Amino acid sequence: MANAFNGKVPDALGEGRQLLLERPHASACRSAxxxxxxxxxxxxxRHMNSFxxxxxxxxxxxxxxxEQLDQLARERVADFAPREDIVSEGDPPQFMHAVLRGWLxxxxxxxxxxxxxxxxxxxxxxxxxxxxxxxxxxxxxxxVTNATVGLIDRHRLQDLMxxxxxxxxAMARQSYLRLSMQREWxxxxxxxxxxxxxxxxxxxxxxxxxAVGQAEPDSCEMPLTQSEIAEATGLSTVxxxxxxxxxxxxxxxxxxxxxxxxxxxxxxxEAAMFDPSYLxxxxxxxxxxx
Amino acid sequence: MANAFNGKVPDALGEGRQLLLERPHASACRSAxxxxxxxxxxxxxRHMNSFxxxxxxxxxxxxxxxEQLDQLARERVADFAPREDIVSEGDPPQFMHAVLRGWLxxxxxxxxxxxxxxxxxxxxxxxxxxxxxxxxxxxxxxxVTNATVGLIDRHRLQDLMxxxxxxxxAMARQSYLRLSMQREWxxxxxxxxxxxxxxxxxxxxxxxxxAVGQAEPDSCEMPLTQSEIAEATGLSTVxxxxxxxxxxxxxxxxxxxxxxxxxxxxxxxEAAMFDPSYLxxxxxxxxxxx
DNA sequence: CGGGCAGTTGAATCCAATCAAAGCCTGTGG
DNA sequence: CCACAGGCTTTGATTGGATTCAACTGCCCG
Numbered sequence: 001m002a003n004a005f006n007g008k009v010p011d012a013l014g015e016g017r018q019l020l021l022e023r024p025h026a027s028a029c030r031s032a033x034x035x036x037x038x039x040x041x042x043x044x045x046r047h048m049n050s051f052x053x054x055x056x057x058x059x060x061x062x063x064x065x066x067e068q069l070d071q072l073a074r075e076r077v078a079d080f081a082p083r084e085d086i087v088s089e090g091d092p093p094q095f096m097h098a099v100l101r102g103w104l105x106x107x108x109x110x111x112x113x114x115x116x117x118x119x120x121x122x123x124x125x126x127x128x129x130x131x132x133x134x135x136x137x138x139x140x141x142x143x144v145t146n147a148t149v150g151l152i153d154r155h156r157l158q159d160l161m162x163x164x165x166x167x168x169x170a171m172a173r174q175s176y177l178r179l180s181m182q183r184e185w186x187x188x189x190x191x192x193x194x195x196x197x198x199x200x201x202x203x204x205x206x207x208x209x210x211a212v213g214q215a216e217p218d219s220c221e222m223p224l225t226q227s228e229i230a231e232a233t234g235l236s237t238v239x240x241x242x243x244x245x246x247x248x249x250x251x252x253x254x255x256x257x258x259x260x261x262x263x264x265x266x267x268x269x270e271a272a273m274f275d276p277s278y279l280x281x282x283x284x285x286x287x288x289x290x
Numbered sequence: 291m292a293n294a295f296n297g298k299v300p301d302a303l304g305e306g307r308q309l310l311l312e313r314p315h316a317s318a319c320r321s322a323x324x325x326x327x328x329x330x331x332x333x334x335x336r337h338m339n340s341f342x343x344x345x346x347x348x349x350x351x352x353x354x355x356x357e358q359l360d361q362l363a364r365e366r367v368a369d370f371a372p373r374e375d376i377v378s379e380g381d382p383p384q385f386m387h388a389v390l391r392g393w394l395x396x397x398x399x400x401x402x403x404x405x406x407x408x409x410x411x412x413x414x415x416x417x418x419x420x421x422x423x424x425x426x427x428x429x430x431x432x433x434v435t436n437a438t439v440g441l442i443d444r445h446r447l448q449d450l451m452x453x454x455x456x457x458x459x460a461m462a463r464q465s466y467l468r469l470s471m472q473r474e475w476x477x478x479x480x481x482x483x484x485x486x487x488x489x490x491x492x493x494x495x496x497x498x499x500x501a502v503g504q505a506e507p508d509s510c511e512m513p514l515t516q517s518e519i520a521e522a523t524g525l526s527t528v529x530x531x532x533x534x535x536x537x538x539x540x541x542x543x544x545x546x547x548x549x550x551x552x553x554x555x556x557x558x559x560e561a562a563m564f565d566p567s568y569l570x571x572x573x574x575x576x577x578x579x580x
Numbered sequence: 581c582g583g584g585c586a587g588t589t590g591a592a593t594c595c596a597a598t599c600a601a602a603g604c605c606t607g608t609g610g
Numbered sequence: 611c612c613a614c615a616g617g618c619t620t621t622g623a624t625t626g627g628a629t630t631c632a633a634c635t636g637c638c639c640g
Contacts, residue, residue, distance in 0.1 A: 108477045111563050116477040130466045133459075138470055138568050168458075169423075175465055176420045180428055182472040187398045187406040190479045190524030194596075226619070234480030236597050241620060243596095273401050278428050484628075516587065526629050531588060 060170040068160060069167060073098040073150035080143035087128075089140045095151040097127040102147025103223060107231070108139045117232040119181060120144070120205065124212040129171040129178075132158045145223045177281045184278045189234045192273065194243045197233045199272030202253065202260060207276055222260035247271075350460040358450060359457060363388040363440035370433035377418075379430045385441040387417040392437025393513060397521065398429045407522040409471055410434070410495065414502040419461040419468075422448045435513045467571045474568045479524045482563065484533045487523045489562030492543060492550060497566055512550035537561075 061069070077100060080086055086104065087093060097104075104121040118139060121127045127141055132154045143149075161168045181204070188197050205222070209215035226244070227237045235243070247253045252268045254261035262268055269276075351359070367390060370376055376394065377383060387394075394411040408429060411417045417431055422444045433439075451458045471494070478487050495512070499505035516534070517527045525533070537543045542558045544551040552558050559566075 106473075108473065110477065110481055112481075114481045116480040118473045118476050130462065130469075133463060133466050134571070136567070139473060172420065172462070172465075173423060175462070175469070176423050179420075179465070179469045179472060182469060182476060183396075183398065183408045183429060186408050186472060186476045186479060187400065189476060190406040191400055191402075191404045225617090227617095237618090238598080238620085239596055241618095245620085277426070281424070515585090527586095528588085528630080529628055532628095535588090 060173050061166050065164050065167050065170075068164070072152050072156065072160065073100070076151045076153075077148055078151060080147045080149060082143055082145055084143050086141045086143060086147075086149060087137050089137050091137045092135055093128065093131040093137055094154060096129065096131045096154060096157050097121075097141065098150035098152060099123050099125045099127065100148040100150050103144040104141055104147055104149070105144050105228065105232070106139055106141050115231055116234065117228065119178065119185065120232070122205075122208055122212065123214060126171070126174050129174045144228065173281055177279070180278045180281065185232075194233075194235055194239060195246055196272050197235065198229065198240065198243050198247060199252065199268055200274050201229065201233060202262075203269050203272050203274040203276075204279070206260065206262065206265075207279060211279075218263070218265060219259060219261040221258060222255060223258050350463050351456050355454050355457050355460075358454070362442050362446065362450065363390070366441045366443075368439055368441060370437045370439060372433055372435055374433050376431045376433060376437075376439060377427050379427050381427045382425055383418065383421040383427055384444060386419065386421045386444060386447050387411075387431065388440035388442060389413050389415045389417065390438040390440050393434040394431055394437055394439070395434050395518065395522070396429055396431050405521055406524065407518065409468065409475065410522070412495075412498055412502065413504060416461070416464050419464045434518065463571055467569070470568045470571065475522075484523075484525055484529060485536055486562050487525065488519065488530065488533050488537060489542065489558055490564050491519065491523060492552075493559050493562050493564040493566075494569070496550065496552065496555075497569060501569075508553070508555060509549060509551040511548060512545060513548050 080102075086097060089108065099121050101123055103123075104125075104127060105117045106119045106121065106127070107115050107117045109115040121141070127149075128137075161171065184200075184204075188200050192200060202222075206215055206220045209220045210217070214220065224232075226240045229235075230237045230240045233240070244253075244255060248255065250271070251263055252271055254263065268274075370392075376387060379398065389411050391413055393413075394415075394417060395407045396409045396411065396417070397405050397407045399405040411431070417439075418427075451461065474490075474494075478490050482490060492512075496505055496510045499510045500507070504510065514522075516530045519525075520527045520530045523530070534543075534545060538545065540561070541553055542561055544553065558564075
């Protein structure tokens with residue numbers, strides 16, 4: 001129970017694996033809400049539930065540190081529907097967010113109406129490990145699937161971190177990892193062609209999911225919409241569609257029913273020019289990278 | 291002398307302003323060196339000199355913290371020629387680098403020969419505030435102009451930071467700022483057209499230079515090559531050329547002799563969809579943003 | 581004077597965006 | 611149970627922005 005695993009994959013909660021997709025994009029009660037200010041005001045968490053994935057952060061910390069953070073993350077949780085904003089650009093951040101279930105995306109909207117997804121947060125990820133440094137969010141975070149998020153009070157967190165330097169270092173690690181991913185995305189969008197770009201995104205997501213025990217070596221969930229993939233890669237929706245078909249035709253991926261299968265991981269990674277070292281955070285090995 | 295200014299612009303070393311360009315791109319002794327492993331091995335700093343810009347970091351710290359860091363940064367310095375690698379991808383980082391003079395660029399090279407510049411480091415910037423977290427550089431840092439860099443031993447730094455929590459927080463700030471810029475670049479490359487992209491880059495550089503007292507309200511140095519601009523924006527060199535001409539034609543910029551003049555800052559920023567808040571690091575005001 | 585590099589220009593090509601419309605699947609409501 | 615709506619996917623036709631290839635200028639420097 002105590003999440004005292006150390007670096008390697010926590011395959012423990014394997015049960016949680018299929019949870020992601022129970023109701024993918026059920027356009028649900030609230031219809032196509034964009035940039036909604038929702039966000040449970042002090043105690044207004046909508047559902048409480050206790051399942052969820054262990055925080056990846058915990059791979060970097062152990063013992064009392066880990067338990068405290070884990071407990072803090074599960075103390076107050078909220079559920080979000082697809083497309084719902086968890087925090088919006090300009091909001092004063094109250095909580096740090098830990099993904100317990102589902103996928104989130106980070107995005108920035110432009111005055112011309114377009115938006116760029118700048119990253120995804122998967123189960124076990126901390127979204128905004130630097131909240132206590134800022135007064136206003138400089139980007140938005142939204143749910144991609146149905147998601148459960150742990151809300152960690154920024155002051156209590158700051159407090160805890162003051163008392164636990166290892167926790168602080170773990171946050172720094174998470175922060176570094178995010179920067180590293182951001183950089184790689186920029187390289188992708190700036191220098192890679194459409195096929196490579198898509199392949200690269202899929203490789204990254206697969207590897208990250210595998211790292212938290214949510215993927216098989218040759219497959220994983222893929223709840224993303226083609227238009228979300230487009231917003232993440234800087235392509236148009238139709239071109240994403242056509243490019244995916246190319247990848248299918250080349251037998252590099254099998255993608256249906258929101259499930260991604262990878263017949264030949266090595267081939268896909270080669271096509272993507274995917275070098276997993278940017279996910280290694282400097283000195284940790286990432287599982288599943290040959 | 292003690293760099294105890296607080297947030298606002300240090301216009302003190304105004305003398306340093308023109309230094310940037312004395313020998314811009316003097317292809318110098320060492321010719322077109324790419325990804326060179328150079329890097330002074332323990333004590334091999336080539337030139338010692340004592341001038342340079344105050345570290346921007348110091349805007350977030352004061353007193354003894356500031357002095358210590360500043361001293362540490364100037365204790366051992368090295369000069370680099372344009373295009374020379376300061377650290378290369380894969381290198382085990384020994385030092386943290388502080389820019390004292392000149393411009394650096396961060397880049398990642400791809401197997402297909404292309405490369406993406408992921409950011410610039412200007413005088414006063416810390417390049418790699420997270421060195422002590424990693425065993426291998428996940429990207430390279432090179433000099434763009436002639437540059438003087440302070441080399442800060444990672445262990446001594448880590449030591450110092452352990453004893454000075456405010457310093458640690460300042461590093462976290464720098465780290466956050468870099469992430470924020472990285473994100474904005476991704477938005478740029480992913481969603482903005484060529485004109486906006488270039489305009490945006492110019493706006494960012496101008497504002498950042500102004501923040502360290504190296505720019506006038508309507509002009510700044512621009513030592514970047516068109517091909518470097520291309521690598522930073524994900525465009526081709528020729529297209530950068532043509533796009534710059536468009537900007538000139540629209541009277542948004544005047545760019546010659548490695549100097550950028552901005553006749554109408556408001557207009558340029560509008561054309562770029564430039565919102566300076568991403569450089570504000572959450573709660574600090576950035577000077578010169580109207 | 582020649583070499584190298586940055587900048588410029590033109591022509592041809594291509595990758596990707598845009599416009600438009602149809603097919604599909606799912607949930608909803610009569 | 612069927613009709614309908616809405617969101618996602620797919621396809622075709624067209625446009626356009628950006629790349630590529632190539633050549634030429636001007637400049638600094640040896």
